[in-house]
Amino acid sequence: ETGVTQTPRHLVMGMTNKKSLKCEQHLGHNAMYWYKQSAKKPLELMFVYSLEERVENNSVPSRFSPECPNSSHLFLHLHTLQPEDSALYLCASSRDRVETQYFGPGTRLLVL
Amino acid sequence: KNEVEQSPQNLTAQEGEFITINCSYSVGISALHWLQQHPGGGIVSLFMLSSGKKKHGRLIATINIQEKHSSLHITASHPRDSAVYICAVGAGDQFYFGTGTSLTVIP
Numbered sequence: 001e002t003g004v005t006q007t008p009r010h011l012v013m014g015m016t017n018k019k020s021l022k023c024e025q026h027l028g029h030n031a032m033y034w035y036k037q038s039a040k041k042p043l044e045l046m047f048v049y050s051l052e053e054r055v056e057n058n059s060v061p062s063r064f065s066p067e068c069p070n071s072s073h074l075f076l077h078l079h080t081l082q083p084e085d086s087a088l089y090l091c092a093s094s095r096d097r098v099e100t101q102y103f104g105p106g107t108r109l110l111v112l
Numbered sequence: 113k114n115e116v117e118q119s120p121q122n123l124t125a126q127e128g129e130f131i132t133i134n135c136s137y138s139v140g141i142s143a144l145h146w147l148q149q150h151p152g153g154g155i156v157s158l159f160m161l162s163s164g165k166k167k168h169g170r171l172i173a174t175i176n177i178q179e180k181h182s183s184l185h186i187t188a189s190h191p192r193d194s195a196v197y198i199c200a201v202g203a204g205d206q207f208y209f210g211t212g213t214s215l216t217v218i219p
Contacts, residue, residue: 042114042211043209090153098143106155
């Protein structure tokens with residue numbers, strides 16, 4: 001148990017659906033991250049929030065929309081996804097941007 | 113070309129063997145991380161190091177800043193060590209990840 005939880009653990013959605021992934025940490029960390037992990041590819045950093053301020057990876061399509069309402073919660077809102085968006089989405093948190101990151105278990109997403 | 117390269121990509125070992133996984137990187141870093149990912153996706157941070165060597169149980173991580181190279185060693189390997197081991201480097205505000213080394217330890 002790393003202290004970072006993610007829900008749901010598995011999600012199947014159609015290309016016209018809207019869904020949200022949730023990440024929660026009660027470690028008192030100030031930075032939270034969304035990563036995408038596709039098969040045979042390195043982890044891709046999607047978004048970073050530090051002290052609730054977003055640092056965005058500009059290559060992330062607008063169909064992914066993050067939200068950080070407070071330092072303990074991070075959401076990833078999904079809409080009109082494509083099949084190639086099917087992947088494992090991992091959330092992580094750290095005390096600050098240069099400290100060790102603690103990962104959640106991930107949400108395995110399948111877009112049909 | 114990826115900023116972080118790992119070798120080997122896949123590794124099979126007999127229980128008890130000494131294992132080495134290598135990581136080379138091409139950017140200036142503030143720290144290097146070794147992560148372990150078990151089947152099902154959960155990732156655990158094993159080490160964060162910026163110089164020298166760290167040891168935790170049967171795991172040892174070393175880094176050579178001049179050569180931009182790090183190694184992760186596992187002594188007396190065990191089937192429960194089977195996982196994907198990922199090297200990651202922090203460079204300023206960025207993190208770069210290797211593609212991982214898939215380790216299988218056979219009883």
